[in-house]
Amino acid sequence: MCKVVPMKILIVEDETELSESMASYLKSEGHVCEIAYACVPALEKIALYEYDVVLVDLNLPDGNGMQIIRELKDMKFAGGIIIISARDALDDRIKGLDTGADDYLVKPFHLAELNARVKSLMRRVLYKGDNQMVHHEMVIIPDERKVYVHEVLLDLTRKEFDMLMFMAANKDKVLSKEVLAEHVWGDYIDSADSFGFVYAHIKNLRRKLDQMGVGKYLKTVYGVGYKFTDA
């Protein structure tokens, strides 16, 4: 079982429906979420409370989200910042990351992708170094991109590791093959080809896990995709 570390997450997003969906998904992962719908309430919240991760939309009704990032940096914020924006202009991305954001997600995004990014950020920013994920007999060390089963190194390709890691980060969640394909191959995968492709990779991954005597955690959800479970 992955180490569940409940985090305090602030979501700054003016679109109610979207911020609630995000909160709902992240809460189901055991995190505590608060939502601010504009710049001013967000600035009030960060002044009053401590957060581990702040998710910021750039286009807010009363200003630019960049303002919040600058404020966080000024107060030596120790947590992680992820920009969520509809703008995928390269310029914005670089500007955002220069200002001190740790990651950039372009709308629309998969909630599973958001969750994986939050987790990876948490590892990178909050627990530098010692951050192995334990799932029963499996030990995943993300920094080294290695998986050990009963202390034996599992021989995985880069993409197989990415896939396993992504599924482990979204444990008990139904992940469609498109989400998996997009996470692992990004722009390189063509949606029309993703089905057979993801299937082939999952098959290989399963075979390798089986050979090492790992339990059947990788479940197929018929017609949709896959799910990583405890049993």
Next chain:
Amino acid sequence: MKLLTKTTLFFITIALFTLFLGGIVFYMSFRYMINREVKRELINDMHQFLIHPPAGQVFGNDTVSVSFPARYEVIPVPGVQNPHFVFSDTLLYDEIMHHYQSYRTIQLETRLNGNPVRISISKSMLISNELVAYVAFITLILSVFLLVCLVLFNNIFLTRIWGSFFNSLSVIKDFSITDKKDIHLPETEIAEFSQLNQVLEKMHSRIRKDYDSLEEFIENVSHEIQTPLAVISSKTDLLLQDEKLDTAGLRQIQSIRNNVARLSNLNRSLILLAKIDNHQFPARENVEITHIINFHLENFDEILKAKKIVPQCNFSNPITVMADPGLINIMLLNLLKNAIYHNIHAGKLDVTVSDNVLNIRNTGKNPEMDGEELFKRFVKTSERADSLGLGLAIVKKISDYYQYAISYSFTDDLHCISIRF
């Protein structure tokens, strides 16, 4: 054609035309006046001759040269038929100079001492001809001098008067809509040019305003469309986790999710095309084409292996271009994606770079459309109806933006797209 060349040519044409016409008129009138003068002198000489015929003159068939510049000739004739002055031009042999010279001759048939004779007096035209030639020569020298002055004057005039115009022109030439600087046109005391500058400045600020609002509009549209798409996609993500849903329900949600993704990609691609149209990619950096191709091919590795395609790369030299790295990245990604996904199982993929040309050759279904058709928006093959049909349109747009020559051909069962950088 440059203003200087144009005006100089114009002036020269007018000057040559005027000088030519003027020269002809001048020559004709000068010639006419000299002729009249010679005629008058000849008539005068004839009268003098008739009043005081020179003494010791031998009359007969012999021709006697009396004096230079006039020659006198008296020839007996059977009868006086035409008692009028007759003028003619003749060539006579000059014994001193040993060549023929042109003479003007006056003839009169009259009775001299009761005998009918024809008296001819010839006068050399040498001096008058020389005079005409001399005057023509002076005129020519003057014309050349005038032309040289005209060109010089035009040069000075243009730099003096049109100087401020050229200054404004160079400012406008450097103007780029994408850099947010205001333009400063130099002051001028010429009313028309200062008016022109005012109009230009006004136009510039209007273009800038329109451009900014267009840019803002595009950003806003993108934002406005992406946001509801993000809401739909997040809701479907949550619905997928609903354990009460059966397989059929999950499939429906899956289909919604995929179409949202398609819509979002479409939106993003159209915004990219619009942004290129609006020149919103001013960045110019050294981008190495072969480097990016290698990077992309590495990322395609598993997909290539799954399709049993072994890419053959042949880079004889690296190509470095000055461009926006993001755009070049997208262009090469789309080209390779096209060559890989439209390929057949265990097909061929050749990527060659030589000199300034990139060739991407791949096997695939026989072409369903002509070369140019391929680069149009929303053109897709029947087999892959779910693709957006924008990938190659974006490639074309980017190569047009940087003025790369792109072409498509189908030879030896290989589709080939080549770009000359």
